[in-house]
Amino acid sequence: MRLGRIPWINCYPVYAALDRGLVTVDAELISGTAADLNDLLAAGELDVSVVSAVEYARNAAAYHLLPDLAITCDGPVHSVVLLSRRPVHELDGATVLRSASSRTSALLLELLCRHRWRVRPKFATVRAESTDLEALRGFPHDAVLVIGDAALMLAAEGRYPYVVDLGSAWKDWTGLPFVFAVWAARREAEHGAVQRAHRALLASRAWGLAHLDELADLAAANTGIAREVCRAYLGDLDYALSYRHLAGLTDFFRRLAQDGLVPDGSLSFITAA
Amino acid sequence: MRLGRIPWINCYPVYAALDRGLVTVDAELISGTAADLNDLLAAGELDVSVVSAVEYARNAAAYHLLPDLAITCDGPVHSVVLLSRRPVHELDGATVLRSASSRTSALLLELLCRHRWRVRPKFATVRAESTDLEALRGFPHDAVLVIGDAALMLAAEGRYPYVVDLGSAWKDWTGLPFVFAVWAARREAEHGAVQRAHRALLASRAWGLAHLDELADLAAANTGIAREVCRAYLGDLDYALSYRHLAGLTDFFRRLAQDGLVPDGSLSFITAA
Numbered sequence: 058m059r060l061g062r063i064p065w066i067n068c069y070p071v072y073a074a075l076d077r078g079l080v081t082v083d084a085e086l087i088s089g090t091a092a093d094l095n096d097l098l099a100a101g102e103l104d105v106s107v108v109s110a111v112e113y114a115r116n117a118a119a120y121h122l123l124p125d126l127a128i129t130c131d132g133p134v135h136s137v138v139l140l141s142r143r144p145v146h147e148l149d150g151a152t153v154l155r156s157a158s159s160r161t162s163a164l165l166l167e168l169l170c171r172h173r174w175r176v177r178p179k180f181a182t183v184r185a186e187s188t189d190l191e192a193l194r195g196f197p198h199d200a201v202l203v204i205g206d207a208a209l210m211l212a213a214e215g216r217y218p219y220v221v222d223l224g225s226a227w228k229d230w231t232g233l234p235f236v237f238a239v240w241a242a243r244r245e246a247e248h249g250a251v252q253r254a255h256r257a258l259l260a261s262r263a264w265g266l267a268h269l270d271e272l273a274d275l276a277a278a279n280t281g282i283a284r285e286v287c288r289a290y291l292g293d294l295d296y297a298l299s300y301r302h303l304a305g306l307t308d309f310f311r312r313l314a315q316d317g318l319v320p321d322g323s324l325s326f327i328t329a330a
Numbered sequence: 331m332r333l334g335r336i337p338w339i340n341c342y343p344v345y346a347a348l349d350r351g352l353v354t355v356d357a358e359l360i361s362g363t364a365a366d367l368n369d370l371l372a373a374g375e376l377d378v379s380v381v382s383a384v385e386y387a388r389n390a391a392a393y394h395l396l397p398d399l400a401i402t403c404d405g406p407v408h409s410v411v412l413l414s415r416r417p418v419h420e421l422d423g424a425t426v427l428r429s430a431s432s433r434t435s436a437l438l439l440e441l442l443c444r445h446r447w448r449v450r451p452k453f454a455t456v457r458a459e460s461t462d463l464e465a466l467r468g469f470p471h472d473a474v475l476v477i478g479d480a481a482l483m484l485a486a487e488g489r490y491p492y493v494v495d496l497g498s499a500w501k502d503w504t505g506l507p508f509v510f511a512v513w514a515a516r517r518e519a520e521h522g523a524v525q526r527a528h529r530a531l532l533a534s535r536a537w538g539l540a541h542l543d544e545l546a547d548l549a550a551a552n553t554g555i556a557r558e559v560c561r562a563y564l565g566d567l568d569y570a571l572s573y574r575h576l577a578g579l580t581d582f583f584r585r586l587a588q589d590g591l592v593p594d595g596s597l598s599f600i601t602a603a
Contacts, residue, residue, distance in 0.1 A: 114573075124596055233581075244601075299594050300387075300583040307577035308506075314573050321572050323397055326598055328517075 058084040058250050061094040061106025063238075065205045066276040066287060067128055067136060067294055068107065070265030071258060073272055079264055082257035083250070090158040090186065090205075091238060104246040105254050109161040110236050114310050114319040121327040123240040123255045126262070127298040129305070131234040134224030135290045136208045137162045140217035141200035145174045151199035153178040156185035159204045161237055164319075165223055166202050168312055173230050187280070209282050209290065233305035234295070242327060251327055262296050331357040331523050334367040334379025336511075338478045339549040339560060340401055340409060340567055341380065343538030344531060346545055352537055355530035356523070363431040363459065363478075364511060377519040378527050382434040383509050387583050387592040394600040396513035396528045399535070400571040402578070404507040407497030408563045409481045410435045413490035414473035418447045424472035426451040429458035432477045434510050437592075438496055439475050441585055446503050460553070482555050482563065497566075506578035507568070515600060524600055535569050 060082065062072050074080040087094075087103060095112040097103045098120075105123070113120055137159075143151060148170065155163045163182070170176050178200070185193055187207045200219075203211050212220055227235040240258065242251040265272060273288035280287075295302070307324070314321040333355065335345050347353040360367075360376060368385040370376045371393075378396070386393055410432075416424060421443065428436045436455070443449050451473070458466055460480045473492075476484050485493060500508040513531065515524040538545060546561035553560075568575070580597070587594040 121601070124598065233584075299596055300580050300587050301594075303597060304577065304580035304584040307573050307580050310573040311506075311577040321574075323572055324576060324597060324599065325397065325601070326596075328394070328598070328601075 058105070058246070058254060059087055059103045060084040060254055061087050061089065061098060061103045063091055063094065063107055064088045066280065066290065067205065069272045069276060070269065070291060070294070070296060071126070071262045073268070074261035074264035075257065080257050080261040082254055084254055092158050092160060095160065098241060098243065101243060105240065105242045105251055107238050108241050109159055110239055110306060110309065111161040111164050111313065111319060113239050113241050114313060114322065117322040117325065119244055120241040121244055121325050123242060123258070124326045125298050126240045126255070126258055126296060127236050127302055128238040129234050129236045129295045129297070129302045130224040130293055131295060131301070132225055132228045133222045133293055134235065134237070135222065135293060136206070137204045137223040137237065138208045138212050139166060139200055139202050139221040139223065140211060141219040141221065142217060143199055144219055145221055146176065148174065148178045148200060149176040151178045152181060152197065154181050154183045154185070154193070154196060154198045154201040156202055156204050156207070157182045158186060162202060162204050162223060164313060165227065165235070165309070167318070168316070169223070169226055169230070171316070173226070206280050206282070209286060210280070213282065213286065231305070231308055233308055234302050235309065236298070236302050236306040239298070248327065255327065266296070331378065331519070331527060332360055332376045333357040333527055334360050334362065334371060334376045336364055336367065336380055337361045339553065339563065340478065342545045342549060343542065343564060343567070343569060344399070344535045346541070347534035347537035348530065353530050353534040355527055357527055365431050365433060368433065371514060371516065374516060378513065378515045378524055380511050381514050382432055383512055383579060383582065384434040384437050384586065384592060386512050386514050387586065387595065390595040390598065392517055393514040394517055394598050396515060396531070397599050398571050399513045399528070399531060399569060400509050400575055401511040402507050402509045402568045402570070402575045403497040403566055404568060404574070405498055405501045406495045406566055407508070407510070408495065408566060409479070410477045410496040410510065411481045411485050412439060412473055412475050412494040412496065413484060414492040414494065415490060416472055417492055418494055419449065421447065421451045421473060422449040424451045425454060425470065427454050427456045427458070427466070427469060427471045427474040429475055429477050429480070430455045431459060435475060435477050435496060437586060438500065438508070438582070440591070441589070442496070442499055442503070444589070446499070479553050479555070482559060483553070486555065486559065504578070504581055506581055507575050508582065509571070509575050509579040512571070521600065528600065539569070
């Protein structure tokens with residue numbers, strides 16, 4: 058069994074206890090960005106992985122969701138931000154760079170531009186991980202969508218006058234939480250092994266949620282981002298998938314399907330262990 | 331295997347081919363109102379049944395949903411109506427009778443009164459099937475919530491000045507479809523048998539949706555309701571459970587959980603056959 062993980066701060070609460078051997082799982086852990094893991098799971102190189110919410114919608118027929126586990130926010134998410142030189146209502150025809158690392162954020166931005174702000178920017182997809190920020194500054198652009206640790210770093214620099222948190226923008230628009238990532242298993246993966254991995258992830262999350270202060274220290278040490286920023290970030294994320302989160306997830310999918318951005322479909326979960 | 335069915339018009343498209351032997355299922359069919367079937371499934375007397383959406387939310391831990399099958403509307407539902415002697419905004423303190431036959435409609439009305447119309451009526455639960463309409467007229471009341479065939483009959487009489495279609499009221503409020511009923515299986519039911527029943531229900535639905543004119547004729551003959559009313563009713567119902575419907579369902583559950591009317595939870599489906 059191969060299990061995908063994202064080495065970003067937002068995944069610390071789910072994976073830290075596995076990393077420390079406090080919870081064990083009979084699987085090889087493979088690290089990558091959400092976009093990397095999306096493709097590896099689609100290719101059958103992973104059996105279970107955290108993936109972009111939108112990736113589930115694109116491959117729903119091949120995957121089952123793991124119940125009660127997701128990366129969600131209900132208001133600010135901090136790590137998915139549009140940094141802009143103009144107000145969002147003035148982005149018509151503007152050049153907006155989008156990080157290649159997340160498909161969900163890219164499509165959320167597309168829905169917001171089209172239906173909420175009613176502007177049609179020109180989008181360009183670029184590498185925008187923490188190590189790419191210097192190169193990013195050299196690209197001509199009016200706004201840039203950055204995600205993950207890179208977003209926390211770039212937002213902290215204060216170089217852009219307009220900063221839009223996409224979690225807050227979704228909440229203002231719909232009143233709902235937003236689900237950025239889910240855990241999916243390939244349908245042909247052995248069911249018992251998937252259930253054991255699911256149990257391990259839930260146990261690891263329980264440890265993580267009880268140790269957010271410690272994880273914020275670690276995040277600050279690993280990234281150089283201020284400790285209080287890391288702590289506020291982890292505190293605003295929610296890793297559950299209850300009715301409120303499902304309402305946000307399915308409302309997002311419904312809007313995407315309506316615009317032809319993902320195939321229409323339904324949700325399918327593994328049986329809870 | 332025991333399979334529940336509701337003998338109302340809205341279930342004709344799903345069960346007619348089974349009733350006619352055009353599609354076979356290795357199960358005993360048990361007929362009852364949604365409320366009857368809710369309790370029989372909860373008691374373990376049925377293995378699979380159509381149940382009120384809210385009944386699933388109340389017993390989510392004991393049930394799995396059958397994928398891609400539900401009774402939904404996206405705007406008027408025709409058969410779930412509040413018939414009132416006053417405008418809905420003037421129902422504060424008024425006596426509102428509610429049919430005992432559906433829990434989902436009763437709670438939808440409760441949400442609408444509380445959060446949409448901001449009134450607090452006094453609710454009384456009464457029997458309001460087609461055969462109870464004479465008795466119903468004798469009860470003092472300001473408004474009455476009737477559902478199913480009885481609603482179509484009573485609405486056609488035109489005795490109440492204010493008629494609110496609860497499907498339309500939900501759509502105006504949320505912009506979403508409403509899911510009135512779903513098909514659920516008890517978790518301990520044999521999985522292969524549940525999958526076979528699911529396949530039979532989907533095959534029967536395919537036949538039903540291709541024969542709505544014929545089913546409207548049958549509905550008119552069985553109930554005395556005008557044929558055109560029956561045909562419009564069947565045409566406005568949708569029996570799928572895609573993202574749009576799931577968005578409506580989870581938004582309803584989220585609102586109910588927020589008000590403490592159902593326990594918070596998640597969705598769990600059987601693996602599609």
